Amino acid sequence: MVPFLDLTRQYKRIKGEILSATQRVYEKGSFILGEEVSAFENEFSHYCGVRYGVGVGSGTDALYLALKAAGIGEGDEVVTVANSFVATALAISFTGAKPLFVDIDPKTYTMDPDHLERFLKRRRAKGSSRKIKAVLPVHLYGHPAEMGSIVEIANRYDLIVIEDACQAHGARYGNKGVGSLGTMGCFSFYPTKNLGGYGDGGMVVTNDKNCDRKLRLLRCYGEKKKHQHILKGHNSRLDEIQAALLRVKLRYLDQWNEERRRKAKVYTERLASLGVGCPSEKKGVRHVYHLYTIRTEKRDRLQAFLKKRGIETLIHYPIPIPFQKAYQELRYGRRDLPLTNRWSQKILSLPFFAEIKRHEMEEVVEGIRFFSKDERIG
Ligand SMILES: Cc1ncc(COP(=O)(O)O)c(C=O)c1O
Numbered sequence: 001m002v003p004f005l006d007l008t009r010q011y012k013r014i015k016g017e018i019l020s021a022t023q024r025v026y027e028k029g030s031f032i033l034g035e036e037v038s039a040f041e042n043e044f045s046h047y048c049g050v051r052y053g054v055g056v057g058s059g060t061d062a063l064y065l066a067l068k069a070a071g072i073g074e075g076d077e078v079v080t081v082a083n084s085f086v087a088t089a090l091a092i093s094f095t096g097a098k099p100l101f102v103d104i105d106p107k108t109y110t111m112d113p114d115h116l117e118r119f120l121k122r123r124r125a126k127g128s129s130r131k132i133k134a135v136l137p138v139h140l141y142g143h144p145a146e147m148g149s150i151v152e153i154a155n156r157y158d159l160i161v162i163e164d165a166c167q168a169h170g171a172r173y174g175n176k177g178v179g180s181l182g183t184m185g186c187f188s189f190y191p192t193k194n195l196g197g198y199g200d201g202g203m204v205v206t207n208d209k210n211c212d213r214k215l216r217l218l219r220c221y222g223e224k225k226k227h228q229h230i231l232k233g234h235n236s237r238l239d240e241i242q243a244a245l246l247r248v249k250l251r252y253l254d255q256w257n258e259e260r261r262r263k264a265k266v267y268t269e270r271l272a273s274l275g276v277g278c279p280s281e282k283k284g285v286r287h288v289y290h291l292y293t294i295r296t297e298k299r300d301r302l303q304a305f306l307k308k309r310g311i312e313t314l315i316h317y318p319i320p321i322p323f324q325k326a327y328q329e330l331r332y333g334r335r336d337l338p339l340t341n342r343w344s345q346k347i348l349s350l351p352f353f354a355e356i357k358r359h360e361m362e363e364v365v366e367g368i369r370f371f372s373k374d375e376r377i378g
Pocket residue numbers: 058059060061084085087088138164166167188189190200201202
């Protein structure tokens with residue numbers, strides 16, 4: 001049996017530190033917006049290379065509250081990608097705005113700046129670009145989107161950029177951390193992430209003082225001072241227990257990401273000759289391999305074959321967001337996003353995490369080798 005992910009192995013590495021960090025919280029008796037959250041906000045925003053961090057209830061809330069802090073709401077439109085977790089688009093919808101989708105780069109699976117530019121140009125030529133207020137690229141699987149071009153295009157069209165960095169803690173674009181490249185960067189601390197808590201959690205990071213101030217109001221009932229509510233805010237806060245243990249884990253994040261990078265290299269070296277498309281890293285970026293996702297024409301057959309050998313795989317994501325029932329009103333067709341559509345039928349995420357063992361990776365490689373041989377003969 002090769003598990004897709006086994007979180008217990010990471011816990012065993014840092015058990016003592018986790019238990020003493022969480023015990024500190026129980027003994028203090030302060031569970032919401034206390035010292036641990038403040039300290040983690042400082043440490044994580046500093047890690048990302050920005051001034052402010054606002055801990056919230058989840059990655060979805062980080063995106064939603066960031067969009068709200070940017071003033072996005074009813075009647076607005078936000079451009080994003082269809083090859084992402086549905087939460088990227090849901091966060092846009094929650095504000096009352098409409099998500100619009102552009103196609104992806106075939107190598108990195110992230111927003112293609114040329115498609116973005118062509119899309120915006122077309123909308124401007126038709127006189128229908130006024131409602132578009134923001135661009136929301138996703139650093140999918142841990143690979144940064146092409147932020148230099150995306151930010152440049154967004155600036156020309158006077159659009160705000162909000163990064164969905166929920167899968168990319170510690171990834172870098174040039175010498176900058178993801179989350180620091182747009183006006184706001186949004187992270188999830190869902191347990192399976194490269195930096196994951198033991199429950200839900202998220203954070204928005206920013207250099208913009210005004211956004212920071214608004215986010216602090218939005219996450220906590222719009223409360224400026226005790227009993228003074230200056231806007232209709234939410235209840236969406238990172239809690240003290242999560243913050244305390246995430247502070248421990250943050251100290252290991254670079255080490256764990258390096259382990260992921262080394263192991264990704266091993267997979268790629270072993271798989272490249274077997275006729276599957278392996279992930280690549282664009283020059284000048286640091287990929288943190290939240291997922292190791294291959295491409296193959298025979299995806300469904302390969303997945304079934306590996307399953308029979310006890311190897312767990314997943315698909316991220318089999319149905320592009322606008323083709324989900326929840327978004328049928330947008331009336332996107334497969335031809336609107338040809339690459340996203342094609343890739344969604346070929347991608348397969350292999351078992352992958354910092355603690356995966358060499359022999360487990362070998363079993364995966366051997367499984368794929370047998371499958372390729374079988375397919376050639378059959
Ligand atoms: C790309 C992306 N965006 C948003 C989210 C939402 O984060 P959360 O599950 O913490 O709400 C996730 C994670 O699940 C994600 O992978």
